[in-house]
Amino acid sequence: MNSADIKLLKEGYLLAALSQQEFEEVLTHAGVFTLMQNECLFDQGDPATHFFFVLSGTVKLCRIAPSGEEKVMDLVRPGHYFAEAVMFMGGRYPVYARVLEPTRLVELDNKHFLGLLRSNADLCMRLMSTMSQRIHGLVNEIDNLTLQSGAQRVIGYLLQQLPEGTAPPSVRLTVPKHVIASRLGIQPETLSRVLAKLRGKHLIDVHDDQIVFNDVDALRCLS
Amino acid sequence: MNSADIKLLKEGYLLAALSQQEFEEVLTHAGVFTLMQNECLFDQGDPATHFFFVLSGTVKLCRIAPSGEEKVMDLVRPGHYFAEAVMFMGGRYPVYARVLEPTRLVELDNKHFLGLLRSNADLCMRLMSTMSQRIHGLVNEIDNLTLQSGAQRVIGYLLQQLPEGTAPPSVRLTVPKHVIASRLGIQPETLSRVLAKLRGKHLIDVHDDQIVFNDVDALRCLS
Incomplete structure (x- = not known):
């Protein structure tokens, strides 16, 4: 394993929680190898003796249903663990x-990694902490990805409704929220979440059906 | 807590790993309460004595930087834990x-939840298993979301390049792929994966730098 491999491996969430000493201890039980295109790593039903980390290339994980149909469960890319x-x-x-x-x-x-975890409750806690942080980060990323386009539509709509010369600039929503959501082609929950997010960033205030714009220019940039 | 609350709580990743008996044991140390708009739950720097699950509403988690600036770290919605x-x-x-x-x-x-984990290594393992499954699920979801918008940009770009009147409709890529990817604001790997996906669906054929469109109308619908 070269230093770039070790760096990548250390950044993966599962080993990130380990101290340098624990990490080196794990490395003594690790192997690196290359598989050629289409080679099989393990078969469905094989005893699970190892877990893996992808340094380069792509691993396809498939499940064969009792009907014989093959279903791709995952494509694992560099920087990710599987199994x-x-x-x-x-x-x-x-x-x-x-x-x-x-x-x-x-x-x-x-066996070695589990032994390490079972003998060290603090390491388990550290690992669970890293994993829950990673879950939060990923949930946020998904939120941003799905909200991004939703938010752009909502902001665009609100700016369209903005009457001239009101101070502070504000919009009164005269149609129910589910109608607005449907008009924008988003879920009502997405509309609520976009409004909550904009409020959280202090870009708008919401008073019943009245939406006050705290920073029209910033909103125009986002739309 | 009513039965809908209990169902929602049980589905959250952290308690999903618990047996019914462990779950009920945790419930004996749980409380439910409602905060009114803008009420504060805990302050930055307070001793962390509890963790939380949102049944309805939205919690804003903010960090105050040494400069005094407030940064929204997370908006937590129903069905999610925090802290x-x-x-x-x-x-x-x-x-x-x-x-x-x-x-x-x-x-x-x-204190109670950690005590439960520290006294039960198997529960720790179950919890880590649930968490790593959840991480895989979320990574996949992000992959799909980014690939989706990536695909739209790639298709849009290809359709723009389409000269009129060629039969079959085809595009010759005269700039290197990494330049196209950078122009579209996506990773070169995403470009490759989008092209592979479109080929897999028989929407395009790729011959060296030549891309043949098998179904322009279907592609227009996707862009």
Whole structure:
């Protein structure tokens, strides 16, 4: 493993919680290898002995249904782990793994990693803290992605309704919110969340059906 | 707590890993209450004694920088926890929490929940398994969302390049792909993945730098 590999591995959420000493200890039980295009890493139903980290390339995780149909469950790219959820639970891989292109992987030993966790409750807590922070970060990212376009439409609509010369600039919503949402092609909950977000940023104030604009220029930039 | 509250709470990732008995045990140390608009739940720097789950309403988490500037870190909505990452680490709330509207909350006792985790390594493993599954699900969702908008930009760009009257309709990419990606504000890998996806759906064929459109109308609908 070169220093770039180690840096990438250290940034992955699962090992980020480890101290330098713990990290080095884990590395002594880790292997690096490359699979060629279409090579299989493990089969559905194999005993789960390792979890993995992708250094480069792409791993496809598929499940074969009892009907024989194949379902792609995940495409794992560089910087991401896989098969670590099944490590925590023990048992067998619920999917099979094949690489889509030449792919470099780190293989980490389940038994060793679990032993480390079981002997160190504080490490478990640190890991759970990192994981919950990561969940919050991802939920926020999704929120931003889905709200972005929704917010642009809402702001555009509100600015359109703005009568000239009111001070402070404000809009009275004369149609029910679900009608506005439907007109903008968004869910009513998205409308509420966009308004909450704009309020949270102090860009607007909401008093019943009256929306006061605290910063029209900033809103124009966002629309 | 009514049965709808309990159902929502049970679906949140943190308690989903608990057995029915463990869940009921946690409930004996939980409280439900409502805060009115703008009420403060805790202050930045307060000792972190509880973590929370939003039943309805919105909680704003803000951090005050040494400069005095306020930064909104998170808007927490129904079905989501907050302050659980700091629970795992102990210490003080790094943010303050205020509600944007009348908000119903469940308050859970850190000391009790941590005691439960520290006395039960298997529960820790179950919880880490749920959390890593949740992380995978969220990463996938983000992938789909970014690919979606990426695809729209790529298709829009390709359609713009389409010369009139070629049969079959096709585009020759005269600039390198990384330049196109940068012009579209997406990663080169996203461009490759979008093209692969469109090829997979038989909407386009790619021959070296030549892209043949198999169904211009379908592509227009997607852009």
